[in-house]
Structures are given as C-alpha cells and as structure tokens.
Amino acid sequence: MSIFVTDGVCQRTLNRLLEGCQIIGRDYRYLYVNDALARQSHRAKHELVGRTMMEMYPGIEETPLFESIRNVMKGGPPEHFDNAFEFPDGTSGWFELSIQAVPDGVCILSIDITERVRMQQLSHRQQRLESLGTLASGVAHDLNNALAPILLSIGLLKDLGGADDDLLTSVDESASRAARLVRQLLTFSKGTDGARELLTADSLVREIERLVGRTFPKSIRARYHVTDDLPQIVGDATQLQQVLVNLCINARDAMPAGGVLSVEATLTHVDATLASRVLDGRPGGFVTFSVCDTGVGIPPEVVDRIFEPFFTTKGPETGTGLGLSTSLGIIRSHRGFVHVQSEVGRGSMFRVFLPAVPRPQFRAATESDAMQ
Ligand SMILES: Nc1ncnc2c1ncn2[C@@H]1O[C@H](COP(=O)(O)OP(=O)(O)OP(=O)(O)O)[C@@H](O)[C@H]1O
Ligand SMILES: [Mg+2]
Numbered sequence: 001m002s003i004f005v006t007d008g009v010c011q012r013t014l015n016r017l018l019e020g021c022q023i024i025g026r027d028y029r030y031l032y033v034n035d036a037l038a039r040q041s042h043r044a045k046h047e048l049v050g051r052t053m054m055e056m057y058p059g060i061e062e063t064p065l066f067e068s069i070r071n072v073m074k075g076g077p078p079e080h081f082d083n084a085f086e087f088p089d090g091t092s093g094w095f096e097l098s099i100q101a102v103p104d105g106v107c108i109l110s111i112d113i114t115e116r117v118r119m120q121q122l123s124h125r126q127q128r129l130e131s132l133g134t135l136a137s138g139v140a141h142d143l144n145n146a147l148a149p150i151l152l153s154i155g156l157l158k159d160l161g162g163a164d165d166d167l168l169t170s171v172d173e174s175a176s177r178a179a180r181l182v183r184q185l186l187t188f189s190k191g192t193d194g195a196r197e198l199l200t201a202d203s204l205v206r207e208i209e210r211l212v213g214r215t216f217p218k219s220i221r222a223r224y225h226v227t228d229d230l231p232q233i234v235g236d237a238t239q240l241q242q243v244l245v246n247l248c249i250n251a252r253d254a255m256p257a258g259g260v261l262s263v264e265a266t267l268t269h270v271d272a273t274l275a276s277r278v279l280d281g282r283p284g285g286f287v288t289f290s291v292c293d294t295g296v297g298i299p300p301e302v303v304d305r306i307f308e309p310f311f312t313t314k315g316p317e318t319g320t321g322l323g324l325s326t327s328l329g330i331i332r333s334h335r336g337f338v339h340v341q342s343e344v345g346r347g348s349m350f351r352v353f354l355p356a357v358p359r360p361q362f363r364a365a366t367e368s369d370a371m372q
Contacts, residue, residue, distance in 0.1 A: 020095075020110035023102060024069065028053045031104055040095065040112050042087055057088065065097075072099045072106045082113065090343070118277060125304055126279055129328075136309050137189035140182045147182065150175045181322065188309050188325040191333035194236030198357065201265035201287050202226045204237065208244045208263055216248075219258025226265045231356035233287050235334045240354075243330050246323040247291035247350050253314065254295025254348065262292045267356060278353075280337035286353035297344040306340070327352075 014021055020037030022030060030048040038045045043056070053060050053069075060066050068079045078100035086092045094117040098109045154172045157163045186192075209224050216222065233240075244263070251261050268288040275281035298306065305311045307328045312321030331338050335355050342348035 018111070020108075020112070022048075022108045022110075023105060024053065024073075024108065025105040026073065028069075030056075037110065040093070040110060042089070042091075068097075068099055069106055069108070072101055075101065082117075121304070122277070122279060129279075129307060132308055133189040136185045140185040140189065143178065143182045144186075147175060147179055151179065181320065184320075184322045184326045185309055187329035188322070189329070191329050192236075192239060194239050194333070196234050197237065198232045199235055199237055199240070200232055201230050201289065204240055204244060204289070205263055205265055207237075207241055208248060211245065212248055212261070212263075216252055216261070217258070220252060220255055221258075221260050223260065223262040224264070225262070227267060230265060230267055230287055231285070231359055233334075233354045234357055235354065236330075239330045240334070243327040243352060244289060244291065246327045247352075250323060250350075251291055251293035251295060251348070253318070254293050254297070259294035259347070260292075262290075264288075264290045264292075266290070268353065270353065278337055278339045280332060281339075281353075282337075285356040285358070286336070287356045289352045289354070290349055291352075292347060292349040294347040297346055298340070298342040298348055299344055303340060303342060307338075 015035040017034060017036055020040045021032070021034040022037045023032040025031045029050065029052045033041075033045050033048050035045075038048070041048065048056060053066070065083050065085070068081070072079055078098065080096075080098045082094060082096050084092060084094050093112060093114040096111040096113050099106055101107075150171075154168060154175060157168055205224055205226050209222070212222050248261065248263065255261070266288050268286050270281065270283050270286055272283050275283045302313065307324050308321075309325040310321040311325075312319035314321075328338065331352055331354070336353050338353070339351045340348065341351075
C-alpha cells in the first residue's frame, strides 16, 4: 500500500505546529513561514515571504543568530541554542532555535520560551534577594551589638566632660551614621513595623509635591496626578513617604540635565499574568504609585541588581545603594510589591502597588455572597 502525502496535508500540519517553522533561501529570503512563526515574529506571513531577513530586521547581519544561520547555510552542522530577540518595536522575546540545512537553504524551528525565561529570571532574583537578606540580617545584627556600647559610651563621655568636644562630636556623627545604615539594612532584610493607619494616596502625593517643589532643581519639571475617588490604603505615612522620596531622588539623579518627573496614583486591578511577572506579585485591587522620569534609564543587566543592598552606580560620595533596598523592605511590610520598566536613554518608571482597602459596599457584597 502506498501513502500519498499531498502539499495540502503538509501545509495544514505545519500550520498546526506549536513550533515556528521558517525556510530561509540562500539569499536569506523567507521562502516559507508557518502560522506559529508569524505569531512569534509579530508579522503577517505575506509581510515576510519574499523579503530578506536584512530587509525585515535591519542590522541582523551583525548578530550571533545570523552568524549561526550563515554557518549552517555554508554546510556547517545543525545548531541548537536559546536566543534573545529584539523586535523593531522595542519588545523582546526568548526563543529556543534549531537551525538545519535543507535543499533550498536552512530551516529554522523555534519555540517561544519568553515566559519560561522570565520566570527563571524572577526566581533567580528572588533567591538572590533572599540570600542577601539573610547575609544583611546577620551583618546588621553583629554591627548592632558592636555599636551599642560605642553609642552608650559617647553619651557617658559627654556627661563626664573633659574630653575634646570636637572629637566626641565626630565620633558621635560616625557612629550615628553607622546605626542609620544598620537600621536600613534591617528594614531590607526583616521588613519594618510601624503605624497601620488608613491613608489616602492624595495626602502622600501632596506631601511629596511640597518636598520636591522646595528642594529639586528648576530644570526638573514635576507633574502630579491622583485619580479621583481612590480607595484608601493601610500603612505608615512616614515610611511610605520615604519610599516615594527615594524614588523621586533617584529620578532626579537620573536627570542631571533636567527633564520631566511625574508622580501618579491610580487604581490598578492586577491580573494573574501581571502578578506572575513581578517579584512578590499577586492579583487583586491595588493603589499604584508611579514615579516616572525621562532620565538616563537603567540597562537590563543593572535592573536585576538595583534592589540589592549597597548596589549603586553613583560614586561613594553620592549613593549608599540602600535607597531601593530599604524601600523594598517597606513595601513588602505593607504587603505590596514594586515593578520597574526602564529604557536606556528614555527613562524609567517605578510602580509601587499597595493593597487597596475595599470600600464598604464591596465588603458588604462579599460578606453577603459568603453567606449564601
Ligand atoms: N530612576 C532611575 N534611573 C536610573 N537609574 C536608577 C533609577 N533608580 C535607581 N537607579 C539605579 O539603581 C541604583 C540603586 O538605587 P538606590 O536608590 O538603591 O541607591 P542609590 O540611589 O545609588 O544610593 P542611595 O539611594 O542609597 O543614596 C542607582 O545607583 C542607579 O544606578
Ligand atoms: Mg537612591
């Protein structure tokens, strides 16, 4: 019995594959793409077929991906690797690729592993922060023990008199600074207690507006917006202000030649997808404070480290690298989380999500639902 496989069967099968499939001709022209590849490349099939890779993705000749395709095209062995791809619209994705020679050029099979890679990066970041937290907590505890007698003795020496006042003041200042650093480290590693009061986003943003207005250079234009009728949040006003101040100061530092700082508060319904992409993320209703700047931006390899204690790209005179790690400790203590988006040369957006207090009518609805 002979089996006939028609072109139609092949087409239908290839289009049903989860893997993207593309056949690239010897002149690097797309000869064939299946449905999955069109989805993966954010392009319609007719936009790709007949065009060269260089036309579709200018600059691709310089990438390691193209180098591999060229090698296989020249008769090299098949290649199999994971590749990060930057799309012309600025988005990026991760693909597992198999490149092999076929009679008309090369065939590339691709699996979209963006979500898996994101999850791995997130869990790697989480583990790093956890081990840093353990380390920070141990160091802070020992330093605390070492500092306590110093701080106590300074007080006693002052009371006794006779010691050089300038010397004592200088020792006092250094020891107090060390104590402040230890407190910040502890906030990062263990979180922080504090008041738990009902707060409005409006009052927090107004306070920031006053502070920025008084202290920031005029080359930075600041904008503020708070959505009307926002639910309240529960927390410690001083600590949450400290978070917003840290973010605004970072924004200021990122715009040495001036720019736009915007501080906003809105209500966000976080769905499971967004929650899974953010460290500590979870679904629900959150009051979101966003602090955006039009500054230098943060390179992707730096973004991964910015919440680590003592990580700073500023000189030792300017930054301690504790601003964001302390802020993270405070946000976590408020059962919130923080999301960062940044592009080098365009600016950054830090969004702090704090649980929204359900309004009374919502609570009533939930309670009566539960009783049914
Ligand atoms: N808005 C931003 N734009 C560009 N880079 C930023 C921004 N916010 C943070 N960063 C980067 O993250 C690093 C860590 O920030 P963090 O606030 O923890 O420390 P710091 O600002 O360097 O020092 P400190 O806040 O202790 O004075 C900064 O050094 C900077 O490289
Ligand atoms: Mg800072």
